[in-house]
Amino acid sequence: MSNAPRSQSKHPPASGRPPGSVPPASMPRAPALPRGEGTILVTGACGRLGKHVVRVHHRERRVIGVDRRPFPDKPKDVVHEQLDIRRKKLKDLFRAEPIEAVVHLGVMHDPRASQAEHHSWNVAGFQKLLEYVAQFQVPKLVVLSSANVYGPQPDNAQFLNEDAPLLGGARFSEIRDLIEVDMLAQGFFWKHPSTETVILRPVHIVGAVHNAASNFMRLPTIPTLLGFDPMVQVIHESDVVRAIGRALVPGRRGIYNVAGAEPLPLSHIVKILGKPSIPIPYTFGKALLKRLWAFRLTTFPAPELDHIRYVCMVDDARAREELGYVPAMPIEETVRSVELESW
Amino acid sequence: MRLSSVAGRLRSVAPLARRLIDSAVSGVDDWMTGKLGEEFNERLARVPLNLTATGVDEFGLDPQWTKWALASVAFLHRKYFRTEIFGKEHVPAGRILLISNHSGQVPIDAALIGASLFMDVEPPRFTRAMVEKWTQTLPFVSLLFARVGQVVGVPENAKRLLENDEALLVFPEGARGISKSFDKRYQLVDFGLGFMRLALETGTPIVPVAVIGGEEQYISVGNFESLAKLLRMPNMPILPQLLLPFGALPLPTRYRIYFGEPMRFEGDPDDDDAIIEEKVFAVKATIQSMINRGLKARKSVFF
Numbered sequence: 235m236s237n238a239p240r241s242q243s244k245h246p247p248a249s250g251r252p253p254g255s256v257p258p259a260s261m262p263r264a265p266a267l268p269r270g271e272g273t274i275l276v277t278g279a280c281g282r283l284g285k286h287v288v289r290v291h292h293r294e295r296r297v298i299g300v301d302r303r304p305f306p307d308k309p310k311d312v313v314h315e316q317l318d319i320r321r322k323k324l325k326d327l328f329r330a331e332p333i334e335a336v337v338h339l340g341v342m343h344d345p346r347a348s349q350a351e352h353h354s355w356n357v358a359g360f361q362k363l364l365e366y367v368a369q370f371q372v373p374k375l376v377v378l379s380s381a382n383v384y385g386p387q388p389d390n391a392q393f394l395n396e397d398a399p400l401l402g403g404a405r406f407s408e409i410r411d412l413i414e415v416d417m418l419a420q421g422f423f424w425k426h427p428s429t430e431t432v433i434l435r436p437v438h439i440v441g442a443v444h445n446a447a448s449n450f451m452r453l454p455t456i457p458t459l460l461g462f463d464p465m466v467q468v469i470h471e472s473d474v475v476r477a478i479g480r481a482l483v484p485g486r487r488g489i490y491n492v493a494g495a496e497p498l499p500l501s502h503i504v505k506i507l508g509k510p511s512i513p514i515p516y517t518f519g520k521a522l523l524k525r526l527w528a529f530r531l532t533t534f535p536a537p538e539l540d541h542i543r544y545v546c547m548v549d550d551a552r553a554r555e556e557l558g559y560v561p562a563m564p565i566e567e568t569v570r571s572v573e574l575e576s577w
Numbered sequence: 578m579r580l581s582s583v584a585g586r587l588r589s590v591a592p593l594a595r596r597l598i599d600s601a602v603s604g605v606d607d608w609m610t611g612k613l614g615e616e617f618n619e620r621l622a623r624v625p626l627n628l629t630a631t632g633v634d635e636f637g638l639d640p641q642w643t644k645w646a647l648a649s650v651a652f653l654h655r656k657y658f659r660t661e662i663f664g665k666e667h668v669p670a671g672r673i674l675l676i677s678n679h680s681g682q683v684p685i686d687a688a689l690i691g692a693s694l695f696m697d698v699e700p701p702r703f704t705r706a707m708v709e710k711w712t713q714t715l716p717f718v719s720l721l722f723a724r725v726g727q728v729v730g731v732p733e734n735a736k737r738l739l740e741n742d743e744a745l746l747v748f749p750e751g752a753r754g755i756s757k758s759f760d761k762r763y764q765l766v767d768f769g770l771g772f773m774r775l776a777l778e779t780g781t782p783i784v785p786v787a788v789i790g791g792e793e794q795y796i797s798v799g800n801f802e803s804l805a806k807l808l809r810m811p812n813m814p815i816l817p818q819l820l821l822p823f824g825a826l827p828l829p830t831r832y833r834i835y836f837g838e839p840m841r842f843e844g845d846p847d848d849d850d851a852i853i854e855e856k857v858f859a860v861k862a863t864i865q866s867m868i869n870r871g872l873k874a875r876k877s878v879f880f
Contacts, residue, residue: 388710388711388713388714388719388729389710389713389729389731390729390731391729391731391733391734392635392636392728392729392733392734392737393635393733393737394733395733459716460716461715461716461717461718461719461720462716462719462720463720463723464637464723465633465635465636465637465723495630496629496630496631496635497629497635498629498630498631498633499631499633499637499639502631502632502633506631515716516716544713564630565629565630565631566630
């Protein structure tokens with residue numbers, strides 16, 4: 235790999251710093267490792283997906299987790315830096331040792347957080363991260379975007395490929411900063427060819443995670459829209475972690491849709507879960523959800539109804555071919571995984 | 578909370594309701610088998626399908642729904658319209674593009690071509706067709722279309738279906754074709770070029786189809802454009818027969834469906850419109866002459 239010698243120079247002569255201000259090396263400095271074995275920095279490491287990624291990789295390579303939340307049950311050999319990625323301190327992590335790969339999972343999805351907070355965290359924070367990745371010439375960057383950036387539309391192709399326009403924000407403005415993150419990563423991909431940038435766009439992630447899709451499937455009675463039953467794709471979190479692992483392999487770069495096991499109609503998900511469902515007319519459901527949202531009785535914003543109305547499915551042929559990614563979790567287990575006790 | 582008690586009651590009723598539905602389904606199944614004969618089920622078993630683990634295909638086609646839809650269309654096909662099929666030996670196995678004239682205000686022609694591909698042609702198969710994008714915004718309609726194998730009309734979907742070796746039905750006249758007024762009957766309007774690029778790209782043989790009998794089922798005297806625009810529909814034909822008792826039913830004309838010999842084209846799918854147009858014109862001319870011959874052979878609209 236042509237990038238290997240670069241990652242060996244531990245200290246890029248950054249902005250004329252006096253040599254004395256190197257952070258005290260409490261841990262032995264990682265020796266120069268061949269590509270694919272160096273340190274990984276994971277943002278959002280304390281989310282459920284982040285923990286999963288950390289657990290998969292910490293035995294084989296050094297893992298630094300960055301998150302402002304605590305990491306109570308972290309494995310001993312994982313370094314957890316409890317900090318906000320918008321803070322300058324993040325830069326010290328890059329300065330302290332050569333980082334071989336950055337896995338960016340730290341995207342805020344909380345629909346209740348204010349727009350300004352969302353934007354500052356997701357976009358400004360990510361920009362900072364990109365700045366350091368460029369400055370310290372990190373050879374690999376993996377960004378977890380989402381297939382939701384394409385958005386559910388009545389005129390979507392059944393399977394969208396990576397070139398499809400990102401229209402998710404057209405009806406659902408809260409998703410715009412996710413699209414912005416995806417676009418920033420795309421811009422970075424072209425501007426900094428020395429970093430192998432991989433953008434993963436997984437479909438609805440389900441499992442122990444707490445996101446809209448999993449929470450929806452955990453409802454005691456699942457509401458559906460009367461007369462609509464779109465095909466949906468779900469992916470188990472372990473398959474997402476597997477895809478991230480494939481993306482970390484040296485030499486891989488590009489944008490990849492990541493889908494789980496086969497697509498299925500929403501009604502089949504309800505059937506697998508063995509739960510009752512209530513079909514609600516769309517106009518009524520939308521008005522009701524708006525009201526509930528205003529009174530803080532639901533965590534689902536009304537525009538998300540489009541996800542149970544129209545298709546938003548992706549073609550993951552490119553990930554299968556180029557990343558060698560194959561989902562391992564069968565569809566029934568994937569769906570049922572939302573019911574399991576989370577760890 | 579009232580809501581939770583309602584949910585709880587629903588949960589206790591749900592298994593009972595499911596059992597009732599299941600028994601109703603099997604009852605209807607038995608009755609259908611009695612009406613349509615064993616041959617219907619035997620043909621159903623031979624339809625090539627690419628089903629996923631949960632029993633639908635990747636576009637949402639459900640064999641059970643399709644079976645019921647075909648059973649109801651079978652009644653229209655055999656009894657109501659007494660459809661005659663010509664040239665069924667011309668339909669090859671494997672991927673095909675069926676290119677047909679479009680007529681009749683409501684797409685009964687598509688249903689009848691679908692029924693004949695299942696009931697008359699060897700090997701039996703489910704026809705896939707492309708539907709208007711706006712149908713996806715309609716409740717029940719979008720659901721029904723998806724379950725019986727109709728997909729949203731975008732080129733990516735068509736390509737994927739053909740790569741899965743499906744039989745794809747395309748009406749290159751589009752919505753303008755189906756809403757022809759009575760004085761323009763059986764005159765093909767402009768063909769879109771997309772189907773030809775698709776055929777060239779996927780190496781698919783084109784089977785020209787002429788449908789006769791559809792133009793007389795609803796007599797349209799014009800198009801109510803402003804109302805159509807208001808309802809966001811592609812067109813709104815003016816049908817005087819709707820004022821008559823039972824006028825909403827199509828007139829029981831006799832349908833005649835002609836399948837022509839498969840046409841194979843070669844060339845670059847990204848050629849200029851002018852070059853593609855020539856090939857499209859060859860298909861259009863074939864269909865128009867099939868229609869003209871069929872009209873000449875027809876003795877009566879109704880018999």
